[in-house]
Amino acid sequence: xxxxxxxxxxxxxxxxxxxxxxxxxxxxxxxxxxxxxxxxxxxxxxxxxxxxxxxxxxxxxxxxxxxxxxxxxxxxxxxxxxxxxxxxxxxxxxxxxxxxxxxxxxxxxxxxxxxxxxxxxxxxxxxxxxxxxxxxxxxxxxxxxxxxxxxxxxxxxxxxxxxxxxxxxxxxxxxx
Amino acid sequence: xxxxxxxxxxxxxxxxxxxxxxxxxxxxxxxxxxxxxxxxxxxxxxxxxxxxxxxxxxxxxxxxxxxxxxxxxxxxxxxxxxxxxxxxxxxxxxxxxxxxxxxxxxxxxxxxxxxxxxxxxxxxxxxxxxxxxxxxxxxxxxxxxxxxxxxxxxxxxxxxxxxxxxxxxxxxxxxxxxxxxxxxxxxxxxxxxxxxxxxxxxxxxxxxxxxxxxxxxxxxxxxxxxxxxxxxxxxxxxxxxxxxxxxxxxxxxxxxxxxxxxxxxxxxxxxxxxxxxxxxxxxxxxxxxxxxxxxxxxxxxxxxxxxxxxxxxxxxxxxxxxxxxxxxxxxxxxxxxxxxxxxxxxxxxxxxxxxxxxxxxxxxxxxxxxxxxxxxxxxxxxxxxxxxxxxxxxxxxxxxxxxxxxxxxxxxxxxxxxxxxxxxxxxxxxxxxxxxxxxxxxxxxxxxxxxxxxxxxxxxxx
Numbered sequence: 001x002x003x004x005x006x007x008x009x010x011x012x013x014x015x016x017x018x019x020x021x022x023x024x025x026x027x028x029x030x031x032x033x034x035x036x037x038x039x040x041x042x043x044x045x046x047x048x049x050x051x052x053x054x055x056x057x058x059x060x061x062x063x064x065x066x067x068x069x070x071x072x073x074x075x076x077x078x079x080x081x082x083x084x085x086x087x088x089x090x091x092x093x094x095x096x097x098x099x100x101x102x103x104x105x106x107x108x109x110x111x112x113x114x115x116x117x118x119x120x121x122x123x124x125x126x127x128x129x130x131x132x133x134x135x136x137x138x139x140x141x142x143x144x145x146x147x148x149x150x151x152x153x154x155x156x157x158x159x160x161x162x163x164x165x166x167x168x169x170x171x172x173x174x175x176x
Numbered sequence: 177x178x179x180x181x182x183x184x185x186x187x188x189x190x191x192x193x194x195x196x197x198x199x200x201x202x203x204x205x206x207x208x209x210x211x212x213x214x215x216x217x218x219x220x221x222x223x224x225x226x227x228x229x230x231x232x233x234x235x236x237x238x239x240x241x242x243x244x245x246x247x248x249x250x251x252x253x254x255x256x257x258x259x260x261x262x263x264x265x266x267x268x269x270x271x272x273x274x275x276x277x278x279x280x281x282x283x284x285x286x287x288x289x290x291x292x293x294x295x296x297x298x299x300x301x302x303x304x305x306x307x308x309x310x311x312x313x314x315x316x317x318x319x320x321x322x323x324x325x326x327x328x329x330x331x332x333x334x335x336x337x338x339x340x341x342x343x344x345x346x347x348x349x350x351x352x353x354x355x356x357x358x359x360x361x362x363x364x365x366x367x368x369x370x371x372x373x374x375x376x377x378x379x380x381x382x383x384x385x386x387x388x389x390x391x392x393x394x395x396x397x398x399x400x401x402x403x404x405x406x407x408x409x410x411x412x413x414x415x416x417x418x419x420x421x422x423x424x425x426x427x428x429x430x431x432x433x434x435x436x437x438x439x440x441x442x443x444x445x446x447x448x449x450x451x452x453x454x455x456x457x458x459x460x461x462x463x464x465x466x467x468x469x470x471x472x473x474x475x476x477x478x479x480x481x482x483x484x485x486x487x488x489x490x491x492x493x494x495x496x497x498x499x500x501x502x503x504x505x506x507x508x509x510x511x512x513x514x515x516x517x518x519x520x521x522x523x524x525x526x527x528x529x530x531x532x533x534x535x536x537x538x539x540x541x542x543x544x545x546x547x548x549x550x551x552x553x554x555x556x557x558x559x560x561x562x563x564x565x566x567x568x569x570x571x572x573x574x575x576x577x578x579x580x581x582x583x584x585x586x587x588x589x590x591x592x593x594x595x596x597x598x599x600x601x602x603x604x605x606x607x608x609x610x611x612x613x614x615x616x617x618x619x620x621x622x623x624x625x626x627x628x629x630x631x632x633x634x635x636x637x638x
Contacts (some may be wrong), residue, residue: 039619083330114502116355122358123384136363
């Protein structure tokens with residue numbers, strides 16, 4: 001973020017006020033917006049124009065890695081010390097599918113968790129952020145940064161939707 | 177929040193919850209005031225762990241001979257209780273993952289507790305392979321690792337599948353549980369006193385969650401993907417557990433129906449356990465607004481459906497034993513009902529087949545006390561189901577010369593009862609430390625706050 005940017009954070013009690021502010025801001029060309037919500041709100045996501053999340057790629061890669069690991073592990077360990085048990089072939093594919101399946105799920109989940117943490121940009125414990133503790137309770141928030149000369153316009157849009165709290169952020173510290 | 181008409185209220189999941197802030201207040205107060213009943217139950221759990229420690233300690237010192245296990249019944253109360261706890265775990269994932277995929281509106285307020293139950297039940301079940309080993313210090317032999325002679329486990333063995341299934345299940349359900357907790361831990365963080373020990377604990381576990389659009393967007397996607405992965409996993413885990421038995425040619429075990437039969441039984445017992453746990457939780461913490469009669473009604477219906485599948489499986493087993501024309505198979509099933517273990521079989525049939533019939537009646541499903549009683553019976557019945565399957569079959573295999581009767585020893589019973597203490601110890605700690613009802617998700621089913629109408633029109637006019 002360039003130093004010339006400044007930010008403003010508005011807290012709203014109402015969902016429609018939040019969505020309206022985001023829409024108006026985007027119409028006027030403000031793109032650096034972070035919205036806060038106490039729960040996943042699809043109206044907000046739509047207003048911000050979200051598409052697919054890359055987390056699903058992590059899941060796919062993880063699942064395929066798991067399948068490969070499962071097959072490789074069972075087959076190579078069986079071949080490493082060929083010992084016939086129960087009259088079954090050394091490489092007993094149906095039996096190995098069970099372990100392969102579990103590995104696919106395990107790796108898929110591990111990769112998904114890594115992927116979601118990566119994409120959510122957490123853990124982020126120490127960062128100096130703009131936040132209102134009410135965002136985890138009942139309030140929605142809109143944080144916008146803009147070049148210093150356009151900030152007044154953004155502020156006006158937020159104010160027109162009657163926020164319950166408005167906070168200036170001279171340093172434009174962070175977006176989520 | 178805008179006022180809602182009486183008609184609108186009737187269609188809502190939580191008609192008595194007025195606004196978002198109230199959810200935080202109500203749920204987070206559970207973390208601050210434990211109350212006398214919590215301490216009583218916690219004391220009992222610690223006593224249970226004491227019983228477990230003494231019994232297991234004695235068995236570790238003197239050997240597995242202190243249990244009643246011997247030839248031919250080498251699997252007894254330990255494996256029974258292992259299957260029992262793995263089964264209990266399943267409904268938590270059903271409620272948190274499968275009902276999530278089906279968008280069931282009644283899962284929000286119960287799923288957190290059910291999911292916690294899953295994690296702790298798997299932790300409890302995980303003790304039993306160690307206990308059953310006797311020499312528990314060799315437990316790491318279960319896992320495939322490059323040992324000195326590069327010997328690997330036999331992947332054709334269902335017992336090795338089980339190691340993979342149960343350890344994957346534990347990892348996945350814990351991660352699913354912890355990920356879902358993040359927004360609610362952030363809520364607890366925001367409400368706790370800055371700088372206090374609790375505040376620091378919640379700050380660490382919330383990973384810096386702020387509820388931004390980016391976080392919710394990826395969180396929602398990841399949650400959906402995890403649910404989609406957990407769904408086949410949960411069905412596979414109890415199938416694999418059932419194959420521990422079904423892959424052997426022991427009469428009474430070697431049946432293709434075992435996987436669906438065990439999965440249905442697992443969900444049946446698990447939902448019963450969820451009801452058993454939620455009834456006192458609701459009473460002690462005054463959660464009537466969140467755990468409404470409607471929620472219990474839905475869980476009771478789930479119990480009824482899975483109970484019917486289980487009972488159908490019982491009948492199928494008996495029919496197939498007769499229809500197979502195999503003497504050992506017929507004998508084992510005749511022996512179940514009229515032999516040495518007739519009492520266990522009749523407890524199973526009564527508790528799992530007869531008692532749930534009551535759930536057909538709406539009046540019963542809407543009575544919390546009745547549900548509590550019925551689910552206690554189901555819990556007992558489902559423990560005996562596994563006991564019947566495991567012990568009756570092993571005690572009467574193909575060679576009559578080798579037949580014997582198994583009785584659990586005092587040590588075994590001590591360990592079995594002790595693990596209930598272990599389970600409830602973790603569960604009680606959980607409800608004191610982490611939000612036991614999903615704060616963020618309940619808000620999803622509340623009507624969102626909209627600007628009062630008059631004000632909005634004025635704004636548009638200006």
